[in-house]
Amino acid sequence: MSAPRARVVRRPVHGVLLLDKPLGLSSNNALQKAKWLLRAEKAGHTGTLDPLATGVLPLCFGAATKFSQLQLDADKTYEAVAVLGLRTRTGDAEGEVVERRPVGDITLERLEAVRRAFTGPIRQVPPMHSALKKDGKALYEYARAGEDVERAPRDVVIHELHIEPGAVSDEGQPTLRIRARVSKGTYIRTLGEDIGAALGCGAHLSALRRVATGHFEVGQCVTLEALEALPEAERAERLLPAESLLPGHERVTLADEDAGRFLAGMRRRGGWPDLPAVAVFASAPSTLLGTAHVRAGELIPGRLLSPIEIQQIRTQKP
Template structure:
């Protein structure tokens, strides 16, 4: 039997807005995309459960340096919750642990249960999650049958609204911050209603700054790959697209050179914090930290370095997050 030819990888920079299919982990989807593009370095920005579909931003090459920024961004989901059954994973992929009758619920009762789940709340992560405890993901401990006390942490839920209610099924719209588990929201909603609940379907709609994303499916990418890499590469967004929500600071050639050597430089005064830094030609150099009228390099792309200056190594492993 002939062996499959080994992929010859190439240097590639950019962002891909992947529409992840159901049945694959985020890392499995990432690896398929990476091999289609033959990208030397790749990472994703926030895990989606195998059951989940929707937007999974994939970062290639130098774009992996901004993966953490996208991981922490605001996200939106649509989910269908099934009332009356609790599973060990808090979704339909799990084993049913308990079934209870679903009471008659009107809009007021559902709203009363949703209200405490909005805003800045304390949330307990699912036992089957990528959240690490003692350096190991919780799901690995759960699969071994270990007793787990999933940690609580503060998360932000900006919107949690009912789109449709039919019998034991609720379709919800969720907008939330980094680290929020939709499965936990549904689980806690079910407990408040007194019948339990789990996620039947979950789709990520957008991740800031990609609030109206043109997503590409794996099937579309495979079809493009059959016709050559130019079609694949046309699907990529420039790294700058991931930084559109950041204040911009532009530098002339001399200040760009000094920043590339790791030195702080003068800049236009503005609000303190992380900013996107551009050269005199409008090319993004990376992320800087502005303090008044001073700018310090924080995470620069390789082309920002002048004569072997700052070049922070990107992460080869995918960033992890909640879904």
């Protein structure tokens, strides 16, 4: 009989871990693994990546979870490989092939025309194999049951798009290398399928990697293997502070008395110009208190940290 697994003693952990999610692992499983390695009490991720996708997955711990929505709304940048001439049931390599078509001559001129057609505001029909819900049920649940339900098109924006010929696939098919910076809610699998349809041959994605989300880039990320290899005492050093989620916020620092009243939800008056997004800090020691906006000289509280969280963050700092 194997020995019982030791119970992990959780602790308050605050900050952002930039994870390079591995292939084959769901976003939630990656989150739970990182949460276990850090022995964190509270954690959440900032938007899912498919198990067959890799790359930037910001994980928020403790107080940082209060600002995770900002990363959900951020633009994302992806690199993908599209296999031409083969459509699959899921739009990626996981699904069975449902159609084979000849590819024909894919010239640079044709690729440029397709690139222009898919750059800017476009409409997408969400794929059946997605977590989007209809009548309280995820679309992939209908798909697994063999049902195809009607989906309303969604407006998204492809801010930047690069398409170029790639290497021949394992199936002997021509491929395209795609790099796209897109708005939230964009399905890259659908983009790959739509590009294939525009070329008249169909396509599916064989690889997908998120290389940036907002201002976070993959070069800043750590893998689960590297995190696990660190001594436990050093793992928390890979965390960025919660304020790293607030790059577009103006910084306002409050003295002790005003800081306490701000944390109680009270507006403060000062000589600030109108500002839509403010990160508010205590002065000594410098610690994030929360977010706010300024209107007519008043600092109006938004999402606030609790006094307990602030004390824990000050204790956590090296």
